[in-house]
Amino acid sequence: MPSITAQQIVDRAWIILQDTNGGSGVRWPSTEQLLWVNDGQREVVINLPSAYVKTAIATLTAGTRQNLATLGFTDGIQFMKFVRNFDAAGTAPGRAVIVKPMMWLDEQRPTWHADAAGDAIHCFYEANDPKTFYVWPKADGTKKGEIVYSAAPPEMAALGNTISLDDIYANALQYYVLFRSFSKNATYTKAPQLAAAYYQLFLQSLGIKDQRVKALDANLQMLSDGAGVAGSQAGGG
Numbered sequence: 001m002p003s004i005t006a007q008q009i010v011d012r013a014w015i016i017l018q019d020t021n022g023g024s025g026v027r028w029p030s031t032e033q034l035l036w037v038n039d040g041q042r043e044v045v046i047n048l049p050s051a052y053v054k055t056a057i058a059t060l061t062a063g064t065r066q067n068l069a070t071l072g073f074t075d076g077i078q079f080m081k082f083v084r085n086f087d088a089a090g091t092a093p094g095r096a097v098i099v100k101p102m103m104w105l106d107e108q109r110p111t112w113h114a115d116a117a118g119d120a121i122h123c124f125y126e127a128n129d130p131k132t133f134y135v136w137p138k139a140d141g142t143k144k145g146e147i148v149y150s151a152a153p154p155e156m157a158a159l160g161n162t163i164s165l166d167d168i169y170a171n172a173l174q175y176y177v178l179f180r181s182f183s184k185n186a187t188y189t190k191a192p193q194l195a196a197a198y199y200q201l202f203l204q205s206l207g208i209k210d211q212r213v214k215a216l217d218a219n220l221q222m223l224s225d226g227a228g229v230a231g232s233q234a235g236g237g
Helices: 006-017 032-047 102-108 167-182 192-216 218-222
Strands: 052-057 065-066 075-086 093-096 122-124 134-138 144-151
Touching: 006 032, 006 167, 032 167, 032 192, 052 075, 075 134, 102 122, 167 192
Parallel strands: none
Antiparallel strands: 052 144, 065 134, 075 093, 075 144, 122 134
């Protein structure tokens, strides 16, 4: 649960910038810094979608193709996982859903999009279409599913607001604020080399965690798993 405010992040940046600390800056005013913190949160999620994830139950669209926007997740930027089926009321959980590479089913059951509807057994998605995923068997338009997705962080209206991301991203946000601050186009503030250095620190702070996430990503392991017979509902694989 995040507890750090945008003000705390900007205060730390002002110390490094040697600007007024504790409420408002002079060369880098608080109105500008609020913009950079908001931009920074979005930049974190662009580079590391797992930084801001939501879980919700939604009624699946009839057919195999599902999209975050049509499911009602207007803040969604990337599908992450289809956890399990739910009944039409959204109260009784059903079977778990296993992710598979779409080619696995395309090769062995090329007419799978036209199969009869039922509770989802497998789901498929492509990195090039991050807001879309497919389910097999197809949905009938009444059943629900528990969906995990990466979302766009909400815009903060004031520096006193708590950030949306977890507190562990506070340093990354500070680096981003410093990158934007040193990029400011003015003789006494612009420092392109420092700006570039802080942007690299920003990326590095995310990259270290990103490698850890990839090492534990079950989906990446499943992409190499071609075992089983596609289209077999009895064993779920």
